[in-house]
Amino acid sequence: MSGTTADHSHGDRLDLTAAAGAVGRGRDFAEQILLRLGWLPTGEPTARRTADDVLLLVSELVTNACRHGAAPYRLLLRATGDGLRIEMTDAGSHLPVVGPDQPAVPGGFGMRLIAALADTWGVIEHPHGKTVWLEVTR
Numbered sequence: 287m288s289g290t291t292a293d294h295s296h297g298d299r300l301d302l303t304a305a306a307g308a309v310g311r312g313r314d315f316a317e318q319i320l321l322r323l324g325w326l327p328t329g330e331p332t333a334r335r336t337a338d339d340v341l342l343l344v345s346e347l348v349t350n351a352c353r354h355g356a357a358p359y360r361l362l363l364r365a366t367g368d369g370l371r372i373e374m375t376d377a378g379s380h381l382p383v384v385g386p387d388q389p390a391v392p393g394g395f396g397m398r399l400i401a402a403l404a405d406t407w408g409v410i411e412h413p414h415g416k417t418v419w420l421e422v423t424r
Contacts, residue, residue: 297364305352
């Protein structure tokens with residue numbers, strides 16, 4: 287079960303109550319936002335790669351929240367001056383870790399991808415969970 291909220295001054299929010307199907311719903315939601323903001327469709331290759339990166343980043347954030355966090359989950363996308371801020375909030379206390387640069391060592395590759403593709407990212411701890419955020423410049 288999920289719901290969306292639009293308050294364009296604060297961003298667009300997708301509330302997810304369960305992990306099942308959350309990644310697909312999050313990605314579809316992000317694609318709708320990118321269409322509305324004019325990031326898609328685009329014939330310009332660099333702009334298309336950036337939009338594709340955003341969709342991949344959303345998939346990774348939602349996957350990590352569902353795998354290592356706890357429901358409820360909230361995905362927020364907000365346009366910034368020249369880019370996009372993406373926030374994924376969950377009720378879990380497990381903080382993300384960027385894995386080692388060693389393919390034989392399991393874990394942490396989603397956060398390595400986020401660190402590589404996002405312009406900046408971080409974590410905000412809350413009394414009842416955390417928010418992992420990132421920003422991408424258009």
